[in-house]
Amino acid sequence: MDIGYVRRWKAALTEVANLTGMVLSWSESDFIAKVVHTINCKLDLRQLSTPAHLTGMEAQAAVISSWLKDEQSNANVLAICGMGGSGKTTMAQHIYNSHKLNFERNSFLEEIGKYYKQPYGLIGLQKQLLGDISWERNITISVVEGTRKIENTLKMKRALVVLDDINDPDELNNLLGTKAFPTQSKIIITTRLLDIHAWFRSISWRCWAHKLKLLNDVESLELIRNPLALKVLGSSLFVSDEDPLKRNSMIEIWRTMKVPQNLWAEGARYAVYILNRVPTKALKGLTPYESIKGRTPNLAHLKVFGCIGYVKTPSQQLRKLDDRTKKMVHLGIEPRS
Numbered sequence: 001m002d003i004g005y006v007r008r009w010k011a012a013l014t015e016v017a018n019l020t021g022m023v024l025s026w027s028e029s030d031f032i033a034k035v036v037h038t039i040n041c042k043l044d045l046r047q048l049s050t051p052a053h054l055t056g057m058e059a060q061a062a063v064i065s066s067w068l069k070d071e072q073s074n075a076n077v078l079a080i081c082g083m084g085g086s087g088k089t090t091m092a093q094h095i096y097n098s099h100k101l102n103f104e105r106n107s108f109l110e111e112i113g114k115y116y117k118q119p120y121g122l123i124g125l126q127k128q129l130l131g132d133i134s135w136e137r138n139i140t141i142s143v144v145e146g147t148r149k150i151e152n153t154l155k156m157k158r159a160l161v162v163l164d165d166i167n168d169p170d171e172l173n174n175l176l177g178t179k180a181f182p183t184q185s186k187i188i189i190t191t192r193l194l195d196i197h198a199w200f201r202s203i204s205w206r207c208w209a210h211k212l213k214l215l216n217d218v219e220s221l222e223l224i225r226n227p228l229a230l231k232v233l234g235s236s237l238f239v240s241d242e243d244p245l246k247r248n249s250m251i252e253i254w255r256t257m258k259v260p261q262n263l264w265a266e267g268a269r270y271a272v273y274i275l276n277r278v279p280t281k282a283l284k285g286l287t288p289y290e291s292i293k294g295r296t297p298n299l300a301h302l303k304v305f306g307c308i309g310y311v312k313t314p315s316q317q318l319r320k321l322d323d324r325t326k327k328m329v330h331l332g333i334e335p336r337s
Contacts, residue, residue, distance in 0.1 A: 056215040057087060061094060064210060068099050068160075068186055075208040076180065077187045079196040082212035083291055084282065088190040091212060092162050095188065103186070105159040107132030109175075113167035122174055126150065129175060133159045143174060151177050158184040166191045169199045178203040192282050194291065214292060274302070303330045 024031050067078055080088045093108070100106040107129050115121040126146030127139045134153045141149060153159075154176075166172055166189045176187065180203070200207045276288045277297045283290075289297040303309075310325040318324070 057091060057094075060210070060213060061091065064091070064095050065099065067208065068095070068102075071184070073208075075206045076183060076185065077189065077200075077205050077207040079207055079209045080188065080190045080212055081194050081196055081209055082192070083288055084192055086212050086214055088212055089164050092164060092188055092190050096160065096162050100160050103158050103160040105133040105135075105157045106161070107159065108162045108164070110164045112163055112171055113165045116168075116171050125175065129161065133157060133161070147174055147177050150175065151181060154183050154185045155181055161185060161187045163187065163189045167193070172199065173203070176205065180204040180206065193284070195284070277302075
């Protein structure tokens with residue numbers, strides 16, 4: 001008989017004999033429930049809902065994936081930064097689904113900024129994170145205990161953690177603590193704030209900031225051709241009947257100005273054009289235009305919406321007694337004009 005074959009069998013049987021089992025010393029139904037819970041935690045077959053195809057984001061996803069696989073990287077935290085609606089959460093969900101099985105434990109905390117402000121919201125977030133990475137149930141903790149337990153678990157386990165929609169340094173500090181520690185875990189955060197490095201100057205965590213690039217014209221057209229994207233965009237633009245005041249105010253503006261219904265979309269487009277050039281607190285006083293283009297927008301060409309103007313009629317279209325100008329109402333600006 002092949003001696004190598006015998007040795008492999010001996011090693012395999014020895015490994016099986018050394019496995020630690022679970023002893024049935026209480027209710028059989030409770031024991032079965034614990035076995036099922038343990039297996040579910042180990043498999044973690046939950047999948048976050050994401051688009052089947054990341055239009056225009058494949059290259060950026062590949063860059064983030066390479067960071068996750070790089071065990072020599074000095075940064076344990078990756079911040080996906082960008083303005084609202086740029087696809088930060090979608091990107092984080094895609095990365096999480098693609099790589100979570102490569103880690104011992106994983107956790108995805110959604111809309112942290114929203115839940116953090118609620119009563120006992122921080123405790124709830126800490127319990128969810130701790131339960132995901134430690135597999136503990138019925139956790140009772142204070143805020144300080146929660147931060148310490150999360151730190152100790154991340155030290156011992158190789159975990160993938162995603163913290164979605166971080167708006168304030170305190171949210172991050174209460175979940176991860178302010179002092180970095182040796183760990184093989186990878187932590188991804190999404191935030192609208194672009195100067196993320198300012199947060200990490202006062203703590204010892206090392207962070208790599210990835211500013212999410214917006215789609216170019218070609219990629220945008222590709223996205224619009226996707227039926228699912230059209231459905232999502234349509235639902236986001238829909239004005240609910242539960243908010244009649246907002247809907248009626250918009251309609252009355254158009255009617256008062258006697259704007260034909262086929263031109264209402266032009267008015268909406270110009271409104272977006274203006275809003276992209278208005279400073280916002282979410283971007284620390286910057287305009288969305290500055291955040292994307294990196295320069296201050298030129299406002300010299302802007303006109304008051306609905307103002308009257310007179311447009312010269314081309315001579316080729318004039319007859320002898322026609323007016324040389326035509327009265328018009330300003331509804332917007334052509335793209336790239």
